[in-house]
């Protein structure tokens with residue numbers, strides 16, 4: 001049973017061995033137990049205090065002890081910006097991509113589906129699907145992005161330089177930009193989604209008139225306690241930098257921080273703890289009420305990326321078409337399904353699959369969902385055993401060559417809307 005520290009964005013303190021954390025200062029002349037002090041800054045030094053993120057780590061040897069980086073030699077579909085291929089406005093939907101048939105770890109099992117923005121400008125992001133049947137031997141850090149990991153099947157053990165996180169389907173984990181980690185499989189296979197956020201780190205959304213509680217509550221976010229590996233050997237450190245993967249050699253494990261303190265740290269969250277808000281009178285509210293985490297842009301209210309979920313919930317609205325309405329949107333929407341069915345698309349949108357509705361591309365309930373939603377008796381109904389999510393961005397999600405050419409892309413997605421009847425009663429007196 002792993003131990004965690006509770007709270008979102010707290011200034012945490014943790015030491016794996018008592019007395020390994022300096023008292024009262026960050027960089028004493030001789031840190032305790034012969035450790036090296038190292039600061040990791042996730043924001044510019046000069047950011048305002050409320051958005052300044054940094055941690056001090058006390059490690060057996062400093063992070064700079066590695067060989068030169070050279071291009072990564074393994075074959076991978078994990079790519080980065082620029083995403084400059086021709087982007088169609090088409091609504092797209094993919095089936096489950098399948099599990100690997102050859103030994104594949106988390107990094108080699110990542111397939112990039114969509115992306116946008118620019119890592120150099122600290123804006124935009126990418127969405128990937130991972131499938132793995134093998135634990136990583138190497139270590140990894142991402143200079144381009146923080147990584148939101150959304151397991152769909154199979155549990156993961158994330159060994160990070162700030163401690164260990166176990167994460168299961170219906171939970172998420174976030175690894176900040178630059179934090180070194182290794183993904184071990186707890187089960188024989190693992191599959192899920194990763195959102196790379198090139199922009200401002202995810203934070204909890206403001207609640208406005210909702211008040212001081214609800215949606216994702218801060219105390220339910222869990223950060224690991226310090227844990228370290230004091231091992232020598234031949235290890236590989238993979239790095240994602242400016243869209244490309246690189247590798248360097250190490251003579252020791254990079255997960256060698258014995259103690260740390262600060263507010264720049266990985267965390268996990270159980271999506272089942274989300275306090276869902278919805279109507280208790282009429283109409284289907286905007287899905288922004290389901291926002292778990294948001295990466296803001298420089299424009300107030302305009303997200304770089306919002307992470308939104310559609311959890312189990314009561315539907316009680318009266319005289320209301322309860323499924324999502326038909327709509328077109330400035331924001332671009334990449335969706336995935338962790339379990340169950342999504343109420344607007346009970347057929348065809350499968351767990352492990354994905355859909356994409358980009359800027360102003362029309363979408364909404366399919367033929368069957370519309371028929372049922374407009375005729376069913378409106379008694380209180382609990383939508384159970386479901387968890388869909390959406391990664392919504394103010395920039396268009398550009399599908400990759402892989403995503404546009406895989407045989408998992410559904411060729412007939414548009415058919416789900418094409419039998420919506422003309423029911424207009426033009427001549428009713």
Ligand SMILES: [Fe+2]
Pocket residue numbers: 327329333357363
């Ligand atoms: Fe939508």
